[in-house]
Amino acid sequence: MKQGSLSFPPSLNKLMIQLSKKYTYLAQAEKVGIITPKTLRLDGVDDEEIQQFITRCDADSRFIVRSMQSAEDTHQQSYAGHFWSSSAVSSDDIIATIAHANAENQQRLAQLGISESPQLMLQEYIEHHIGGVLFSPWSFFADYGFIEYSTHSVQAAVEGKTSPALISLKEGLASPLALAEELAFLETPLRVLTQQLQNTFNFPLDSEWVYSETKQAIILLQVRPQTRLVGALLTASPTQKQQLKLPTGDWQYTALSESLGKLSPLSFSLLKQLYNDAKASLQSLGYQAKHVDFMTRLADGSILVEPQLEKKFYRLSKFGGFWKSFKAPQWQQKIKQCFATLELDNDFSYMQLAQYFQYWMVANTLSNGQGREENTAHAYELFWQQTLTLPTVNISTHSWDVLNRHLKQLFFFELEKLKQQLAPTPEKVLLSWQDYQSNKIVSNEQVQQIASMALYDYSLLGVASANTEMQSIGAKKQASGKLFIIDKPSRFQQNIPEGSILIAPYFDNQWVQMIPKLNGIIVFQGGHLSHSAIVARESDVPYFVGKQEEISKFQSGDLVTLSLSGVLSLS
Structure with missing residues (x-):
């Protein structure tokens, strides 16, 4: 019936794989010696089993009832904050709280269109003041853990009322952004916790923790x-931006920048190499394709684009239209021959990757972009692994849009092999492609230097009239909509209109389900690891933290545009 402090009712003594991920992940952590709260899964239990659980806890314990839906905590979507969990209650209030949790989550499941019954667990509440959220790895740095913490409660941390820290997980590496001096004693136990979690789970980690003064220990909740990598933590100052020299040109954060996402040095260097190797193929279709000089990478991994240079790269030569039509049947035959001889189970091959990329670029131009699909998160980033799924290819098709889609799938399938090849040595994403091929190693000094620069968000270098007071913690794109201002979140009981751009002092977790339906969010206090920020990144919603003096000139109902830098203007 019991594994450590996580209890199973007799009717549910089944394989762990059948249970909720939220529950099984805690069980796995406890199995390797990590301290977790006493927990009882509530499906199929009766009042007597709940009473037995209570007697195993301390006499003065309080309890919380938490959701544990199977839809929660997947690799694609967290549903962070979407379901109802209780505050701490006494043992006398447990039964009533379970009934309330069932009713609340039944309603929320229906709103989300999820055909499940509410699934709940009962936990002994850990009394605490200090708590936080820990992401490991941070960005594309395997040797750092990013923490947002509060000295009030972990609930304050998930609501974004936090302070940030970036701690080293490796001997010989300094912590770039230390915990507050009075909390410095927590750095070592947090480092040990992170290392234990990394050794237990084979995915990027998003974990909640508290410090129990009674037990003098970190407790994993x-x-x-992680569903998205967290990038830069701080806004670059005007002085720092001035020190970062861009090549000559009008560099901008464009749709291509958004599509690529933030890239490690290795990922960007590889992408430029692939473009260089694809030039001859594009030139055969009549494109100029001379210089791959239309992209540049900033220190935080942001990619800026020079639109005129990009247009020049894809500009047709004098007889380009003729060559495009003349060569199209030959390219179609080449691509179909490639499909007929596919050997997908081979080890990673750069030659194969380059061929798929060249053919994909050809098909993309000949289809005029038809068949293009949205990328999965961090598709081009070598630090971020996806599931390796065999692509299905229709070799009988003559449609360029279908060929375009198939070739893109083949390219990312081969790229995923390289990601898996890199997995044992993730620090190598800090090398260039040439240095990686030469088997060079990355020193601690290099890691520290690159990480110290990546702390700051430089992407707004490519945005005119950037407001340096605003920090982006969601999607980076422009949005428009009607403004909706909430002055006092704790008293707000209405619905937020769909398509709104929301302004509030902070983001109340009761609104999390609305995020996919919002066009943008501005709050005056918030954090990268809050539930709302996690969901905004998953939902591709712009989200900014900061205070603008000029917000007072706007009012609810105004039709506004929210710029890439978080500046509001009347539409």
Whole structure:
């Protein structure tokens, strides 16, 4: 019936794989010696089993009832904050709280269109003041853990009322952004916790923790996969931006920048090499394709694009239209021959990757972009692994849009092999492609230097009239909509209109389900690891933290545009 402090009712003594991820991840953590709260899964239990659980806890314990839906905490979507969990209650209030949790989550499941019954667990509440959220790895740095913490409660941390820290997980590496001096004693136990979690789980970690003064120990409350990498933590100052020299040109954060996402040095260097190797193929179709000089990478991994240079690269030569039509049947035959001789189970091959990329670029131009699909998160980033799924290819098709889609799948399938090849040595994403091929190693000094620069968000170098007071913690794109201002979140009981751009002092977790339906969010206090920020990144919603003096000139109902830098203007 019992594994450590996580209890199973007799009717549910089944394989762990059949249970909720939220529950099984905690069980896995406890199995390797990590301290977790006493927990009882509530499916199929009766009042007597609940009473037995209570007697195993301390006499003065309080309890919380938490959701544990199977839809929560997947690698694609966290549903962070979407379901109802209780505050701490006494043992006398447990039964009523379970009934309330069932009713609340039944309603929320229906709103989300999820055909499940509410699934709950009962936990002994850990009394605490200090708590936080820990992401490991941070960005594309395997040797750092990013923490947002509060000295009030872990609930304050998940709501974004936090302070940030970036701690080293490797001997010989300094912590770039230390915990507050009075909390410095927590750095070592947090490092040990992170290392234990990394050794237990094979995915990027998003975990919630508290410090129990009674037990003088860190307690793990929850662990789940990161669904998006967290990038720069601080806004670059005007002085720092001035020190970062860009090549000559009008560099901008464009749709291509958004599509690529933030890239490690290795990922960007590889992408430029692939473009260089694809030039001859594009030139055969009449494109100029002379210089791959239209992209540049900033220190935080942001990619800026020079639109005029990009247009020049894809500009047709004098007889380009003729060559495009003349060569198209030959290219179609080449691509179909490639499909007929596919050997997908081979080890990673750069030659194969380059061929898929060249053919994909050809098909993309000949289909005029038809068949293009949205990328999965961090598709081009070598630090971020996806599931390796065999692509299905229709070799009988003559449609360029279908060929375009198939070739893109083949390219990312081969790229995923390289990601898996890199997995044992993730620090190598800090090398260039040439240095990686030469088997060079990355020193601690290099890691520290690159990480110290990546702390700061430089992407707004490519945005005119950037407001340096605003920090982006969601999607980076422009948005428009009607403004909706909430002055006092704790008293707000209405619905937020769909398509709104929301302004509030902070983001109340009761609104999390609305995020996919919002066009943008501005709050005056918030954090990268809050539930709302996690869901905004998953939902591709712009989200900014900061205070603008000029917000007072706007009012609810105004039709506004929210710029890439978080500046509001009347539409």
